[in-house]
Amino acid sequence: MAVYSKILLAVDLSEESDQLIEKTRAIAQNNQASVTVLHVIEPLSFAYGGDVPMDLTTVQNQLDEHARTKLSVFSEKLNYPVESQQVITGHTESEIHHMAEEKGCDLIVVGSHGRHGLALLLGSTANSVLHGAPCDVLAIRVYEPEK
């Protein structure tokens, strides 16, 4: 029985993102669901702008371009028809929620580091995504690759 019909897979494109591939593919297949893959870039200006007047457009464009390439490689590895690939600049959790609403997704899939203690206070994407999500959220436990 299909439980989900539209899946939004949000990835940070870190090494750990690849750990989301197999499960997301299997869940999508089991549910014959459509999949949108989303990567959100936090604007440089959030981190560096404001105080120092500088034009970050060129750097930002390069980051965007780089992310698009990486996302496209990632989507290929997913080996499942991807309805759309999105690179968006903004606040991670709001953009994920916004996209889930816009596309009418019923499941958001994100990676979770399962952090606790101090890291909990520092916040995690999975955690922020959960709050205020318009639909179900599956947090897939990922592990740091061994160095």
Added chain:
Amino acid sequence: MAVYSKILLAVDLSEESDQLIEKTRAIAQNNQASVTVLHVIEPLSFAYGGDVPMDLTTVQNQLDEHARTKLSVFSEKLNYPVESQQVITGHTESEIHHMAEEKGCDLIVVGSHGRHGLALLLGSTANSVLHGAPCDVLAIRVYEPEK
């Protein structure tokens, strides 16, 4: 393709818990997974004990008994073979994590109110469960019944 083989469904036995039934059943069926249903009671002594010396054993036992009955009704509504039903007294998130580890679960299912803003600061079970979870967590969005 089965993604999960052992599901831990953690319920607070509120009215909203029933909203977890259909999806959990479908996911369990799709994966031919075993299901453990868990309800955690926070000990009265956490809230009232310490300062005033009183014996809360009788009240606690009544709460336990009440929870067991409710959980059994809930499990029946699930209409899926439940491997085990557990009522445990302790801290909600640690007991959920502990049970998931003990049973070797690969998916924890919890209800999520999708709260944000002030309620985020007040904490939510789904959020606490996410942190330090030994496995994947599916937060199913539940809605307050209309009054």
